Amino acid sequence: MIIGVPKEIKANENRVAVVPAGVETLVSDGHKVLVEQKAGEGSGFADEAYESVGAKIAANVDDIWAEADMIVKVKEPIEPEWPKMRPGQVIFTYYHFAASEELTRAVMDSNCVAIAYETVELPSGELPLLTPMSEVAGRMAVQEGAKYLEKHYGGRGLLMGGVPGVLPAEVLILGGGVVGTNAAKMASGLGAHVTLFDVSLQRLRYLSDVMPANVDVVYSNRLNILEQLPKADLVIGGVLITGAKAPHLVLREDLKLMKAGAVVVDVSVDQGGCIETIKPTTHEEPVYVVDGVLHYGVANMPGGVPRTSTLALTNATFPYTRRLAEVGWREACIADRALFLGCNIIEGQVVYPGVGAAFGIEVADAELVVTGG
Numbered sequence: 433m434i435i436g437v438p439k440e441i442k443a444n445e446n447r448v449a450v451v452p453a454g455v456e457t458l459v460s461d462g463h464k465v466l467v468e469q470k471a472g473e474g475s476g477f478a479d480e481a482y483e484s485v486g487a488k489i490a491a492n493v494d495d496i497w498a499e500a501d502m503i504v505k506v507k508e509p510i511e512p513e514w515p516k517m518r519p520g521q522v523i524f525t526y527y528h529f530a531a532s533e534e535l536t537r538a539v540m541d542s543n544c545v546a547i548a549y550e551t552v553e554l555p556s557g558e559l560p561l562l563t564p565m566s567e568v569a570g571r572m573a574v575q576e577g578a579k580y581l582e583k584h585y586g587g588r589g590l591l592m593g594g595v596p597g598v599l600p601a602e603v604l605i606l607g608g609g610v611v612g613t614n615a616a617k618m619a620s621g622l623g624a625h626v627t628l629f630d631v632s633l634q635r636l637r638y639l640s641d642v643m644p645a646n647v648d649v650v651y652s653n654r655l656n657i658l659e660q661l662p663k664a665d666l667v668i669g670g671v672l673i674t675g676a677k678a679p680h681l682v683l684r685e686d687l688k689l690m691k692a693g694a695v696v697v698d699v700s701v702d703q704g705g706c707i708e709t710i711k712p713t714t715h716e717e718p719v720y721v722v723d724g725v726l727h728y729g730v731a732n733m734p735g736g737v738p739r740t741s742t743l744a745l746t747n748a749t750f751p752y753t754r755r756l757a758e759v760g761w762r763e764a765c766i767a768d769r770a771l772f773l774g775c776n777i778i779e780g781q782v783v784y785p786g787v788g789a790a791f792g793i794e795v796a797d798a799e800l801v802v803t804g805g
Contacts, residue, residue: 433757434464436500438493439471442507444715446474446738447745449504449525452481454750459486463757466496475742497521502761504753506745507732508535517542520779522761524753526550526565528702529776530677530790536777543780545761549749551675551784552774559674560770561752563610564744566699568734570614570670573697574603576733577666578622580695580719580726587726588693590665593623600624604664606652606681606706608635611670611699619666620647627660657681661689669698671706675776675786680708684722692724701729765802775802 435458437450448471450458455465467487469479479489490496497503497516505525509517517523520543527548529536539546549561559566574592581601583589594600603619605612608630619626620643628643629652630636636649643649650656661667661682667690671678678700687709698710705711709722712731719728734741752771755764765772776784781796788795799805 433501433760434466434499435753435757436496436503437465437467437471437487438496438503438505438513439468440474440506440735441512442510442732442735445507445732445735447506447735447742448472448475448477448738449506449746450750450753451475451742451746452477452485452487454746454753455482455487456485457750457754458757461754461758464488466490466500468493468496475738477742502756504749506742507735508532509539511538514538514542517544519543520545522547522756524549524749524756526702527776529784529787530675531702531704533791536782536787536791536793539777540780540782544777545775545779546777547756547761547765547771547774548675548776548784549774551776551786552752552770553674554770561745561748561774562672564748565734565741566610566670566672567614568737568741568744569699570611570668571618572733572736573611573615573668573670573699574618574622574666576718576728576730577603577668577695577697580728581665581693583693585726586693586719586721587695588665588691592619592666600646601665602663603627603666603668604660605629605668605670606657607670607672607700608632608639608649609670609672611672612668613639615668615670616643616647619668620644624666627664629657652681654681658686658689661686662691664690665694667694667696667707669696669700669706669710671700672703673786675784677704677786677790678706680706682707684708687723687725690723690725693726694724695726695728697728699733702731705729762802762804772798772802778802
């Protein structure tokens with residue numbers, strides 16, 4: 433198989449989808465790997481490192497899209513890339529379709545095979561290709577929130593952990609999954625007081641057992657959230673409904689309950705966000721203010737720490753990339769139910785229910801489409 437690794441062109445996205453060690457394995461398996469010039473530079477991998485293990489470096493990205501049977505990326509194809517997608521071409525990456533009807537329609541029109549990292553799901557319910565980036569984003573959410581609480585950024589002028597005689601910051605975290613758990617670890621480690629919300633009592637019991645004393649766990653409902661919002665200095669959104677649009681747990685009208693200079697960091701922005709007033713921002717212009725509250729909505733947060741993120745991501749994605757290359761997408765997805773669930777749009781047909789529900793698009797029977805039945 434010919435595998436293409438283009439350079440990411442989304443703003444401030446420095447990750448790369450395959451590292452030289454992965455290329456070496458793919459080449460030894462008998463595949464041809466095309467890597468765009470400087471694709472790995474942002475993550476600290478020079479072209480020479482790829483060439484030394486058998487990759488072909490391509491100066492023109494159009495050649496990669498035209499020749500590759502499978503494109504492996506980090507972020508969803510953006511508008512300049514849409515005309516390059518081909519019928520039957522496998523594109524393996526993060527998509528978050530439910531947040532963008534325009535992207536969904538473009539992928540449908542291309543008739544490519546879109547397999548999404550974020551919906552590959554193990555029998556346990558774990559999302560193995562989303563987990564590493566959720567770990568990074570959860571930790572970064574606290575790092576960025578702490579920064580924007582500083583006065584010269586427009587925040588309240590608070591130190592997360594306070595000092596003896598001065599109370600620490602109040603951190604409210606919506607969602608006790610991977611993002612929320614990592615955020616709670618970081619915020620509590622800095623000495624903040626953390627209130628962590630989730631709708632699963634089983635999850636809350638677990639978190640209550642493992643979290644330190646400065647983390648309180650609370651059942652998530654609207655009344656409980658509204659009770660805590662006036663106390664919050666930093667609100668972190670970490671809500672995930674696999675493959676579907678995130679529900680709005682904090683509405684525009686709720687911002688009036690919050691303190692001037694409070695900060696919200698919504699990690700779920702790439703699925704539409706759980707804060708109604710959130711919108712995608714970039715690392716260059718990460719924040720904006722609504723009703724006196726700073727909003728941080730960078731949709732590719734892990735791209736800010738690309739060396740860590742690339743290594744964490746490719747550790748998880750590469751075994752699936754190798755399997756797709758080895759036996760082809762149909763056989764790989766039929767043999768592995770987790771990978772099967774990564775199928776979102778197959779040759780013009782939406783096969784993932786959450787994507788169809790987001791835009792009122794008819795959902796085809798995934799079993800029939802994937803098996804070719």
